[in-house]
Amino acid sequence: MSWAPSRTSSKIRAFRYSLPILGVAILFPLVLILSYWSFGATSFWRLIRNPALHHSNGQHMNQPQSTLDLDLSVTETAATWDWQRTTIPNDAHVHGFTVFDNIYLRNGTFHVVTEETADLPPIERLLSRPLERKPGIDTTPTNEQLQFITPGEAESMLGTRLTHIQGFTVIVYDPSQFMKHFYHWFGEIILGTWRVYSHLLLPQPSSTASPLPFPQRFILPFISNEEWRDRSGMDGPLMRAAFPEAAIQQATYWEDLKKLGTTVAFERIILVNRSAAHRHPFSGLWFKMIAGTMNISAPQDFWNSVRMSLWRNILTPEFIAYNISNPSSLPLVTYISRQGSGRRLTAEDHDALIVALGDLAIQGVCEVQIAVMEKMSLVEQIELASRSTILLGVHGNGLAHQLWMPPSSRSTVIEIFIPNGYVFDYEILARNMGHRHYAVWNDTFLTYSEGTYHKEVKYPDGFHGKTIPVHAETVTRIIRERLAG
Numbered sequence: 416m417s418w419a420p421s422r423t424s425s426k427i428r429a430f431r432y433s434l435p436i437l438g439v440a441i442l443f444p445l446v447l448i449l450s451y452w453s454f455g456a457t458s459f460w461r462l463i464r465n466p467a468l469h470h471s472n473g474q475h476m477n478q479p480q481s482t483l484d485l486d487l488s489v490t491e492t493a494a495t496w497d498w499q500r501t502t503i504p505n506d507a508h509v510h511g512f513t514v515f516d517n518i519y520l521r522n523g524t525f526h527v528v529t530e531e532t533a534d535l536p537p538i539e540r541l542l543s544r545p546l547e548r549k550p551g552i553d554t555t556p557t558n559e560q561l562q563f564i565t566p567g568e569a570e571s572m573l574g575t576r577l578t579h580i581q582g583f584t585v586i587v588y589d590p591s592q593f594m595k596h597f598y599h600w601f602g603e604i605i606l607g608t609w610r611v612y613s614h615l616l617l618p619q620p621s622s623t624a625s626p627l628p629f630p631q632r633f634i635l636p637f638i639s640n641e642e643w644r645d646r647s648g649m650d651g652p653l654m655r656a657a658f659p660e661a662a663i664q665q666a667t668y669w670e671d672l673k674k675l676g677t678t679v680a681f682e683r684i685i686l687v688n689r690s691a692a693h694r695h696p697f698s699g700l701w702f703k704m705i706a707g708t709m710n711i712s713a714p715q716d717f718w719n720s721v722r723m724s725l726w727r728n729i730l731t732p733e734f735i736a737y738n739i740s741n742p743s744s745l746p747l748v749t750y751i752s753r754q755g756s757g758r759r760l761t762a763e764d765h766d767a768l769i770v771a772l773g774d775l776a777i778q779g780v781c782e783v784q785i786a787v788m789e790k791m792s793l794v795e796q797i798e799l800a801s802r803s804t805i806l807l808g809v810h811g812n813g814l815a816h817q818l819w820m821p822p823s824s825r826s827t828v829i830e831i832f833i834p835n836g837y838v839f840d841y842e843i844l845a846r847n848m849g850h851r852h853y854a855v856w857n858d859t860f861l862t863y864s865e866g867t868y869h870k871e872v873k874y875p876d877g878f879h880g881k882t883i884p885v886h887a888e889t890v891t892r893i894i895r896e897r898l899a900g
Contacts, residue, residue: 501517501526505614508540509711510692515681516682521573523636526678530566532563542561542688543556543560543588545560545636547592554690574677576676582630584632584634584684586633586684587635587687589688589689591637594643597647602840607705608685613714615627629724631661631662633661633664638665658724726801729797739802745781745782747802748807749805749806750772753808757879758811760883771888775895780894788813800818801819805829806820810836818844820850828845830842831855832856833883837871839868854869857886859889
């Protein structure tokens with residue numbers, strides 16, 4: 416038996432289906448009226464025309480309009496903006512190395528937005544005029560480099576357009592004078608940056624702290640034509656390995672930011688400056704850019720993430736597994752020979768040292784490698800450093816490879832000086848890395864425990880000479896003692 420709906424039931428059903436449409440027609444004007452009352456006229460029309468200005472949590476996002484916002488009809492006056500205050504998170508600052516959150520750049524000048532200028536370091540501890548460090552040259556910073564401004568002043572000084580640069584940025588605010596050197600670049604600029612940046616992890620235990628995000632970019636505002644690279648060609652490829660996703664931007668990038676005519680808002684930077692770093696009292700003792708960073712705490716082996724990144728991007732997984740993570744062979748002692756360079760041992764003492772090291776190998780104390788770094792490929796140099804337990808040699812650039820040597824209770828750097836000569840370059844690196852440092856003066860050696868230091872820097876006659884003496888048995892005695900521990 417078939418059934419057909421009656422005319423009455425069809426009308427009822429049509430009325431029932433129209434109820435939601437009728438409800439929307441009634442509620443929508445009410446929502447508009449309530450929103451108008453809630454946001455006010457200006458904000459209401461901004462919200463209607465640009466819904467992205469409203470957070471997902473229902474709060475109004477009262478931020479400057481980005482220069483990337485193509486809805487040019489949506490404008491607001493500076494008075495309606497809520498400028499994010501510039502802060503130094505976790506007090507991550509020491510002379511010449513400062514982490515800033517929410518710092519602004521306009522026409523090449525940094526602007527720190529704060530109501531409490533007294534709570535921030537003075538400008539001369541942050542940066543300097545970007546001039547070479549020479550006698551008679553005044554590098555004292557001015558308001559052309561950085562200004563402290565209040566939120567009220569920001570409204571009129573920083574304009575009405577904003578370019579956001581997200582993530583972590585390293586800005587090395589220096590000329591090229593001291594950049595073009597393996598030690599100065601990695602041993603001072605990059606190591607000092609990472610120590611101060613790692614202060615953000617404290618006071619969390621290193622075992623539970625989340626790893627810090629790597630930089631998304633390095634900006635070198637006053638460097639052109641790749642002048643940050645060292646003559647030996649180490650810095651460039653090692654940067655690509657240690658920070659593979661980071662761009663390295665130079666002066667043309669900085670000029671592009673200035674030509675935008677907008678205010679550039681950096682989410683987080685570390686501002687690095689050599690002259691400001693040398694204003695730290697420790698610089699007068701050790702004469703090193705990173706001297707002051709030794710006064711800021713960092714987690715033990717804070718450098719591990721950089722070291723591991725470089726290993727992963729240069730060495731094979733099999734090499735890391737068999738030679739670094741689970742070494743089964745004897746500890747490796749690497750002697751970096753400088754006999755082909757200006758600063759070197761006497762020929763007799765060099766030969767005697769090689770014989771003495773060979774005796775250690777014959778006796779099964781250690782494996783020994785004699786390295787002439789300038790004759791080795793980059794990969795070979797990193798492989799050797801990563802396998803080494805003890806690195807020794809005359810004071811020189813090769814000892815910076817301790818950055819890639821894994822720390823342990825036996826890891827050691829033995830630095831040979833002309834008697835009575837002393838500089839802190841590689842001792843500071845060793846302290847940061849967790850290696851024990853020994854300075855050897857022929858048949859005498861010096862080593863300092865944590866909290867104690869040599870008293871002065873000395874460059875006696877012959878410091879850079881070709882006749883530096885060393886007593887081989889003094890060196891092998893240090894090696895035996897360190898490997899016996």
